[in-house]
Amino acid sequence: MPQDDPTLAAETAQDAPPSVPPYVPPQALTLRINGAEHQLNIEPRVTLLDALREVAHLTGTKKGCDRGQCGACTVLVDGQRINSCLTLAVMHDGREITTVEGLAHEGEPHPMQQAFMDCDGFQCGYCTPGQLCSAVALLDEVKQHQASALTEGEQLEPGQLGDDEIRERMSGNLCRCGAYPNIVKAIRSVVLRQA
Amino acid sequence: MHSISYERANDVNHAIELARQPGAKFIGGGTNLLDLYKSGIEKPIRLVDVSRLALSAIEELPDGGLRIGATVSNTAAANHPLVRQRYRILSEAILNGATTQLRNMATIGGNLLQRTRCYYFTDPTFAHCNKRDPGSGCDAIEGYNRIHAILGASPQCIATNPSDMAVALVALDAVVHLQGPDGARQIPVAEFHRLPEDRPQDDTVIRPGELIVAVELPPAKFTQTSHYIKVRDRASYAFALVSVAAAVEMDGELVRDARIVLGGVAHKPWRAVEAENTLRGKPLSEEVLAKVAAAAVAGAHAYPHNAFKVELAQRAVVRALQTAAGGKA
Numbered sequence: 001m002p003q004d005d006p007t008l009a010a011e012t013a014q015d016a017p018p019s020v021p022p023y024v025p026p027q028a029l030t031l032r033i034n035g036a037e038h039q040l041n042i043e044p045r046v047t048l049l050d051a052l053r054e055v056a057h058l059t060g061t062k063k064g065c066d067r068g069q070c071g072a073c074t075v076l077v078d079g080q081r082i083n084s085c086l087t088l089a090v091m092h093d094g095r096e097i098t099t100v101e102g103l104a105h106e107g108e109p110h111p112m113q114q115a116f117m118d119c120d121g122f123q124c125g126y127c128t129p130g131q132l133c134s135a136v137a138l139l140d141e142v143k144q145h146q147a148s149a150l151t152e153g154e155q156l157e158p159g160q161l162g163d164d165e166i167r168e169r170m171s172g173n174l175c176r177c178g179a180y181p182n183i184v185k186a187i188r189s190v191v192l193r194q195a
Numbered sequence: 196m197h198s199i200s201y202e203r204a205n206d207v208n209h210a211i212e213l214a215r216q217p218g219a220k221f222i223g224g225g226t227n228l229l230d231l232y233k234s235g236i237e238k239p240i241r242l243v244d245v246s247r248l249a250l251s252a253i254e255e256l257p258d259g260g261l262r263i264g265a266t267v268s269n270t271a272a273a274n275h276p277l278v279r280q281r282y283r284i285l286s287e288a289i290l291n292g293a294t295t296q297l298r299n300m301a302t303i304g305g306n307l308l309q310r311t312r313c314y315y316f317t318d319p320t321f322a323h324c325n326k327r328d329p330g331s332g333c334d335a336i337e338g339y340n341r342i343h344a345i346l347g348a349s350p351q352c353i354a355t356n357p358s359d360m361a362v363a364l365v366a367l368d369a370v371v372h373l374q375g376p377d378g379a380r381q382i383p384v385a386e387f388h389r390l391p392e393d394r395p396q397d398d399t400v401i402r403p404g405e406l407i408v409a410v411e412l413p414p415a416k417f418t419q420t421s422h423y424i425k426v427r428d429r430a431s432y433a434f435a436l437v438s439v440a441a442a443v444e445m446d447g448e449l450v451r452d453a454r455i456v457l458g459g460v461a462h463k464p465w466r467a468v469e470a471e472n473t474l475r476g477k478p479l480s481e482e483v484l485a486k487v488a489a490a491a492v493a494g495a496h497a498y499p500h501n502a503f504k505v506e507l508a509q510r511a512v513v514r515a516l517q518t519a520a521g522g523k524a
Contacts, residue, residue, distance in 0.1 A: 018217035018240055020197040027201070044201030044242065047229070067230050068297060080270075080299045086226045087300060090201050091244055134296065141295065146274050149431065153279050153286030171431035172294025 029093040033058065034102025044090045049073045051089035052099060060100040060129050064174075071173035074130035074137075075099050081137035083172075100129035103136060111190050112136050119186035123177035134173045135187045141169070142191065161191055196233060203244040207374055207408060213243040214404045215376060221245045221406060223266055223302040226293075227309040235319055236310075236327055246302070250408055253277065259414035265304030265407045269360070270295065272303055281415035284440055287423040288363035294432050304407035307361055307371065307387065310398065311354035311462075312434050313343065325351045326395040341500040342436065345508070346492070347461040352395030353498065355459055356388055357434050362458035363423055365466055366440035369412050375405030384410070388463030395462075417442035417454070422519040424511050425458075435459035437508045441515035448478045455491055455516070460508055467491035470512065479520050488512045 026041040033056055040055050049066070052058045052075070061084060064072030068086040075084045076098040103110040112135050115121070122128045145155040150168050166184050175183065204210030214221060218240025222228055225246075231237035250264035253275045261282065263272055272278055273289040293301065315321045315334040323332030335343055335353050343353040364384040371382045388399050401407070421442035427433040438458035444451045453474045457465040470491035477483045488509035495505045 020238070020240060021200060022198065024198040024200045043198065045196055045199045066233065068226055071294070071296060074296055081296050082300045083226070083296045086229050086297075088201070088222075088225065088229070088242075091222070091225070091246060137295070144274075146270070147279060147286060147290060149287070149290040151290075153273070153283040153290060155279070168431050169295060171429075172296045 027090055029090055031056070031089070031092060031095065031097055033097045034099060040089070042089050044088060046089050047085055048075070048077075048087050048089045048092055048097070049084035052084060052097070055089075058099050058101055062126055062129055064127065064130075069174070070127070070130075071134060072127050072130040074133045074173065076133055076137055079137070079140065081134050098133070100132055103132060110136060111193070112139070112186070115186040115190045116183070119182045119189060120179075121182045121186040122175075122179050127173060127175045127177075131170070131173045131175065131183055134170060135183075135190075138166075138169050138187065139190065139194065158195065161188075163188065166191075197238070199232075199239055200241045201244065202241065204248060207248060207250070207406065210243055210245050210248060210406055211374060211376060211404060213241075214406070216241050219243055219404075223305040224268070224300040225305075226297050226301050227305065231310060231317070234317065236317065245304075245406065250304075256411065261412045263303050263410045263412070265302060265409055267303050269293070269298035269301045269303070269306060273298070281418050282363075282367055282412055283418065284366060284421040284423050284442060285360065285363045285412075288359040288425075288438075288440060291423060291425045291435075291438075292359040303360075303410055306358055307364075307384070307407060307410070308399065308401070309357060312357045313354040314339070316354060326354060326391075326398075329394075329396045336498065339500055340498040342434070342459075343498060343501050344461050345495045345497055345501060345504045346457070346465050347390045347463070348496065349391045349393065349395070351393055352391035352462065354391065354395065354462060356398070356461070356463050357459075358464070359423070359425060359435060359438060359458060361388065362438055362440045362456050362464040364410065364412075365464040366417075366421070366442050366454040366456045367412050367415075368454075369410050371407055372409040372411060373401065373405045374408050375402055377402075379408075381411075385464070385466055391462045398462075416452075417444060417519075420445065420519050421454075422515050424515040424518065426507060426511055437504055437511050439508070439511045439515040440464075441512065441519045443474075443479075443516060443520050445520060450474050450477055450479065450520075453516075455487070455512060457491065457508055457512070460492075460495075460504060467512070469493055474516075479516060484513045484516060487516070 062072040064070035066085045068083040073084040220239035222242045250266040273286045321334045323334045369384045425438040440456040442454040453471045455467040455470045470487045473490045491512045
């Protein structure tokens with residue numbers, strides 16, 4: 001597969017684009033998903049989102065826009081929320097992935113899941129797995145005093161997380177049903193309980 | 196989505212060696228590259244993963260400046276204590292861009308290399324885009340050009356650079372550190388992005404196979420007297436219609452030094468040097484600010500749908516300077 005003659009490679013790099021390889025074989029990688037180790041064989045072009053859904057058969061993570069605009073595919077990688085549609089599975093070899101299926105603990109819903117139910121934080125539910133993963137990560141970010149556009153680069157101080165802050169920090173998760181007021185309410189209730 | 200091969204680089208030299216292969220492209224955060232790959236606009240054949248290179252440190256420099264490694268995430272940079280305390284305008288600008296999910300993925304190097312969000316560039320169903328397909332024409336000039344450039348555009352391209360971070364970096368006199376097949380070089384961020392002229396396909400002056408390894412900031416000069424203002428269609432998660440990074444150094448009531456850099460108005464962060472000169476030695480009076488704002492958009496050329504930007508940019512300059520001088524504690 002690699003080009004052995006570097007001079008030739010340097011020359012062709014300047015010329016017309018080289019042709020697309022018709023087939024690139026799958027590569028072996030290990031993802032630790034929700035605490036369980038998954039040995040997967042995946043083509044490099046496969047996104048983390050597609051790997052989770054189509055290969056690991058964890059369909060809780062949703063594909064909305066597939067372009068990083070809607071947030072339905074939000075998962076946690078090593079504790080940080082990301083859009084799983086805009087990253088390749090192969091880039092995450094050895095990492096710890098948490099999906100919506102991994103939020104509950106010993107059969108009990110995560111406090112954020114319970115709050116979404118209590119506050120009616122959804123209608124159709126399609127964006128909910130992404131909303132939940134995002135909101136769970138938000139709790140950690142608040143504990144770390146992460147700044148936002150609203151804090152203007154200052155650390156977030158305790159008690160500063162009002163509804164505007166929640167909306168700013170959740171702006172990467174769209175809800176076409178418009179359940180935003182109750183999503184904000186659910187997140188606020190968990191933050192207040194943890195404060 | 197065509198097939199792509201993938202290799203993970205072990206170190207910078209390995210990355211540069213791998214990138215000599217035809218069709219190779221570095222991938223860091225991947226947020227912009229994979230989006231454009233799915234649209235068929237970027238056509239990488241081989242991805243060279245640089246995301247695990249040892250370029251993820253933020254270190255104080257002996258001269259009091261700061262070195263931010265190329266693979267530092269946008270989130271990590273914006274929240275680093277030294278960035279927040281000494282270069283808050285950078286933290287503000289980064290946090291005004293994208294969403295938490297994207298900032299967690301996106302890198303400092305990648306942010307500088309992101310492509311324009313011109314609708315006619317990002318949607319390949321439009322036939323004419325000189326940036327995407329050199330020589331094909333520009334659908335934006337005669338099209339819906341509300342988000343497009345008012346300064347420094349060319350008959351070939353009126354796209355804008357979408358980065359918030361880069362606007363602040365120019366105001367901070369930051370320098371891009373590159374490493375490539377022909378060695379290392381350094382370019383001020385102000386000279387890293389280019390105007391479209393007759394080569395709109397080239398957003399920056401980076402050479403084939405070159406890798407951004409770091410961005411360095413000189414010792415902080417405007418810590419408490421700077422401000423980044425972003426005007427956009429939504430309160431969050433939207434690109435700038437106009438943004439301004441403003442910094443002032445005051446000497447009593449008079450401005451000793453200033454930086455005024457505009458985003459969302461040109462193919463690169465637009466440093467308004469004439470406006471800065473107009474401001475030096477003067478008080479921040481309404482009269483002076485009006486002259487400064489006018490100087491900031493001198494030579495502006497509006498298109499049918501973006502004439503509002505000429506006025507908006509001036510108002511944003513005034514607001515940014517007033518806020519910067521107000522010195523938020």
